[in-house]
Amino acid sequence: MTEAIRIEGLHKRFGDVEVLRGIDLTVEEHRVVxxxxxxxxxxxxxxxxxxxxxxxxxGSIRIHGRDxxxxxxxxxxxxxxxxxxxxxxxxxxxxxxxxNVTLAPRKVLRLSRAEADERAHELLGRFGLDEKAGExxxxxxxxxQQRLAIIRALAMEPSIMxxxxxxxxxxxxxxxxxxxxxxxLASAGMTMVIATHEMGFARDVAHHVCxxxxxRILEQGTPEQIFSAPREERTRRFLDRIIAAGRM
Amino acid sequence: xxxxxSLREEGAKGVAIATLSTLVVLALLVVAATRxxxxxxxxxSFFSREVFAESFPxxxxxxxxxIAYFLAxxxxxxxxxxLLAVLRSLRGPAFFPLRLMATIYVDVFxxxxxxxxxYTLGFGLPALQIPGLxxxxxxxxxxxxxxxxSAYVAEVYRAGIESVHPSQSAAARALGLGRxxxxxxxxxxxxxxxxxxxxxxxxxxxxxxxxxxxxxxxFNPEVFLQAQIESAATFNFTPLLGAALCFLVITIPMxxxxxxxxxxxxxxxxxGTVA
Numbered sequence: 001m002t003e004a005i006r007i008e009g010l011h012k013r014f015g016d017v018e019v020l021r022g023i024d025l026t027v028e029e030h031r032v033v034x035x036x037x038x039x040x041x042x043x044x045x046x047x048x049x050x051x052x053x054x055x056x057x058x059g060s061i062r063i064h065g066r067d068x069x070x071x072x073x074x075x076x077x078x079x080x081x082x083x084x085x086x087x088x089x090x091x092x093x094x095x096x097x098x099x100n101v102t103l104a105p106r107k108v109l110r111l112s113r114a115e116a117d118e119r120a121h122e123l124l125g126r127f128g129l130d131e132k133a134g135e136x137x138x139x140x141x142x143x144x145q146q147r148l149a150i151i152r153a154l155a156m157e158p159s160i161m162x163x164x165x166x167x168x169x170x171x172x173x174x175x176x177x178x179x180x181x182x183x184x185l186a187s188a189g190m191t192m193v194i195a196t197h198e199m200g201f202a203r204d205v206a207h208h209v210c211x212x213x214x215x216r217i218l219e220q221g222t223p224e225q226i227f228s229a230p231r232e233e234r235t236r237r238f239l240d241r242i243i244a245a246g247r248m
Numbered sequence: 249x250x251x252x253x254s255l256r257e258e259g260a261k262g263v264a265i266a267t268l269s270t271l272v273v274l275a276l277l278v279v280a281a282t283r284x285x286x287x288x289x290x291x292x293s294f295f296s297r298e299v300f301a302e303s304f305p306x307x308x309x310x311x312x313x314x315i316a317y318f319l320a321x322x323x324x325x326x327x328x329x330x331l332l333a334v335l336r337s338l339r340g341p342a343f344f345p346l347r348l349m350a351t352i353y354v355d356v357f358x359x360x361x362x363x364x365x366x367y368t369l370g371f372g373l374p375a376l377q378i379p380g381l382x383x384x385x386x387x388x389x390x391x392x393x394x395x396x397x398s399a400y401v402a403e404v405y406r407a408g409i410e411s412v413h414p415s416q417s418a419a420a421r422a423l424g425l426g427r428x429x430x431x432x433x434x435x436x437x438x439x440x441x442x443x444x445x446x447x448x449x450x451x452x453x454x455x456x457x458x459x460x461x462x463x464x465x466x467f468n469p470e471v472f473l474q475a476q477i478e479s480a481a482t483f484n485f486t487p488l489l490g491a492a493l494c495f496l497v498i499t500i501p502m503x504x505x506x507x508x509x510x511x512x513x514x515x516x517x518x519x520g521t522v523a
Contacts, residue, residue, distance in 0.1 A: 079424040083422070083423075086418075086419065090416060091419075092434055094438050094441065104423035104424055156423060
């Protein structure tokens with residue numbers, strides 16, 4: 001199997017706070033990796049570093065073998081390959097659903113309007129949103145908005161998708177429709193790194209689970225291993241709290 | 249629409265009471281003013297029907313210049329101010345000189361009375377007789393208005409740009425859009441939408457401040473200078489009121505329109521719609 005992402009010795013600090021303290025992680029192509037851990041453990045920051053939204057302080061990130069943390073790397077080129085979806089959707093409120101999806105293909109990939117529209121309609125249709133193509137984001141439900149954000153990222157045909165707690169801002173009854181989209185992507189072979197609090201989903205879909213604690217990957221392994229037989233005391237306590245909160 | 253003095257929600261009884269009390273107050277004011285011993289003099293100097301009838305057509309005929317000044321200046325101001333605002337909001341050390349220049353520009357021109365800029369340029373530049381440059385005072389006065397107003401409008405734009413949440417830029421950058429494409433397609437369209445009402449207020453001010461060109465307009469009088477000329481010829485201030493009337497006809501509808509825009513924006517924010 002070939003490596004999609006290889007991260008070595010990644011450090012990131014915001015002022016005095018060291019958020020990532022030496023992350024090593026390898027993600028193989030067509031694999032789904034779930035990052036679990038308490039809020040503030042560094043999951044989001046790690047994803048934002050992989051997309052170069054945050055400059056890293058030390059260590060390296062390789063995407064398909066190429067070090068993207070080197071000087072002179074074209075960030076926009078990296079971002080075309082690595083799509084990211086955020087917890088708060090971050091859709092463009094002044095554009096219709098269709099325009100949200102076609103903006104980057106047209107301006108970055110230089111597709112014609114007709115080509116971009118065709119591709120967008122195809123994607124919107126596949127995820128059940130084509131009839132909402134002309135609507136503005138504020139007319140969509142939370143689940144529809146998040147699906148639209150996923151489609152917007154997919155329209156760039158990335159080889160890797162990063163998903164940052166994308167169901168955390170949704171009402172519970174809307175979570176399923178978004179997770180179903182991810183299941184579909186996973187079975188289609190998309191390489192994904194998913195930060196999530198949905199343990200049931202992680203157990204189902206992930207090939208590999210990483211437990212982050214205070215900026216380090218404290219424990220990683222298959223879902224069975226992490227959820228059924230965690231080695232670390234902290235992992236066990238975290239999972240106990242999740243179970244107590246009724247989220248698994 | 250007319251929030252603050254709308255009677256819509258008060259019903260017929262409310263309207264009746266409001267009308268009655270307005271009439272009473274107006275009547276009292278009129279009685280107080282006209283019974284004053286000085287009223288005949290005031291009436292003759294400011295509200296002379298004959299002088300008005302004689303001077304107003306001349307005043308109105310040059311008011312088209314004020315409108316033309318406004319129409320010519322506004323698009324230039326909107327474009328130049330946007331450029332200034334974008335330069336000021338650029339991040340990163342490489343853009344420091346541009347940011348610094350734009351900041352100094354805005355500080356300087358916001359800090360100088362507009363009349364001083366108009367006067368200095370309107371008299372100063374034609375006096376230099378530089379070949380190839382226009383020598384009309386009104387032209388340079390207009391340039392002065394543009395320079396001054398661009399500084400104010402740039403600040404309005406900048407407030408709009410800064411009000412767009414950084415997550416919007418992050419989302420655009422994450423899709424592979426570059427710095428400029430992000431500004432152009434994601435940040436600026438949202439920023440401009442939000443600042444339309446304050447921009448309208450600056451439009452209204454600009455419309456009024458075209459009267460400043462009176463100081464430098466020489467043989468091409470605009471409405472204020474024409475009113476001064478008529479006033480001097482008749483030893484009467486009524487022509488100045490005629491000039492005021494010209495401005496009001498334009499500015500009051502613009503003010504009401506701005507209020508309506510603000511009200512609509514407020515309503516949309518309340519219902520959770522993004523303006």
